Amino acid sequence: MHELMIPITVLSFLCTILFIFTRPQVNEAIPATVGAAFVILSGSVTLSDLGKITETIGGAAITIMATIVMAIVLESFGVFHWAAEKLVEKAKGSGIRLFWYVNLLCFLMTLFVNNDGSILITTPILLLVLQHMGLKNHQKIPYLLSGALIATASSAPIGVSNIVNLIALKIIHMDLYMHTAMMFIPATLGLVLLVILLFVKFYRVLPHTVPRTITGLRSFSPAKGNHPLKEDISSIPMENRFKFMRNILIFVFCVRVGLFVASYFQIPVSLSAVSGSLVLLTWRWYRLGISPADMLKKTPWYILVFAFSMYVIIYGLHNIGLTQWLIRFLQPIASGSLLHASIVMGILVSILSNLFNNHPALMVGTITLTSMGLDPLTLKISYLASVIGSDVGSLLLPIGTLATLMWMHIIKKGKVKLRWSEYLNVTVLVIPVTLLFTLVILAYWVSWIF
Secondary structure (H helix, E strand, C coil): CCCHHHHHHHHHHHHHHHCCCCCCCCCCHHHHHHHHHHHHHHCCCCCHHHHHHHHHHHHHHHHHHHHHHHHHHHHHHHHHHHHHHHHHHHHHHHHHHHHHHHHHHHHHHHCCHHHHHHHHHHHHHHHHHHHHCCCHHHHHHHHHHHHHHHHHCCCCCCCHHHHHHHHHHHHHHHCHHHHHHHHHHHHHHHHHHHHHHHHHHHCCCCCCCCECCCCCHHEEEEEHEECCCCCCCCCCCCCHHHHHHHHHHHHHHHHHHHHHHHHCCCHHHHHHHHHHHHHHHHHHHHHHCCCHHHHHHHCCCHHHHHHHHHHHHHHHHHHHHHHHHHHHHHHHHCCCCCCHHHHHHHHHHHHHHHHCHHHHHHHHHHHHHHCCCCHHHHHHHHHHHHHHHHHEEHHHHHHHCCCCCCCCHHHHCCCCCCCCCHHHHHHHHHHHHHHHHHHHHHHHHEEEEE
């Protein structure tokens, strides 16, 4: 082994993570690509390794890209602004009721899109809604912060809502159907507990009354920097608008269900996702006359570059012996009971996520698990616990996930002030409790169904 291989690989990882943390406004693909280049030049990742990495993340990347394309099409149809108007309408002037509907919207958005997409879509819309309602800064925080935490944590119940979860599924040789069967109930119960804890925490701050209607929202698109929308459904008569939106959402729901059906029958999930996106693009082209060519500009292709580059860096750490060290530390503990395996792996990945971000943390944890010689059931529960740590435990600090980093940047641009101390004042009370509860429920749920 070249004498500089280890220090270059480790420094590349640390510098990449540090840059992402300290410069959230810079596209995260840039530091990740530079870090990956240094790792390859050091020799810790070979050309044959790059082939394995491409095979591992390929399907996950295509699935996530297809999902994001669907989200962009939905925005063109005006679905998200329609949802925001319905949100205010359903609240019926109650700030308490609005809190629950906001969190329900964020949960559903992550299930229908993905966690990063949910943050990018819902946060600007919520900022507009709260601004039009005339709420003060401290009154906006409960809706924005709880929505962000729920949106990010909601990627745990189904693996298809997070690109890292999909990559880890490929590494662990676990299909999407099995992941959901073992994870949906425990993770959803954890989310219910989380939103209850958030409600108790914010109850005194929540306004009791809010405006029953808002005006001017449909004229703006948060995703385009508050420029007038050219691609909405304003031409559709009001009486037909609900039916139109309902049909779109039913179709998207069927596509999401199709992903699990495909996984169950061993059909590539990416194929089902791409097929759904193509149908929706064709539907938009027919209905609004918008060519699919705009996807070339609107789709955030940098996500592919980021995922690939981070996996290169993690694979380099694996090749220089990081996972072997973790194996020696974890194997005696994880090889005990299912409860021990769940709690140990969940807490470990939570700690790593808050130190180094959840993307590399889950990748390191998953690669480590595959080399520990665990029995199949313990391996699966250890992986699922790692996902919970990555999606829920990582929320303790704002730097734990890219989604929360982006969220902090978006609300700052929206002139909502939130200090780290204020963020921690909430998460330190709700995240550890939710994490432990979910990990324990996971162990007992898996023991019961198997």
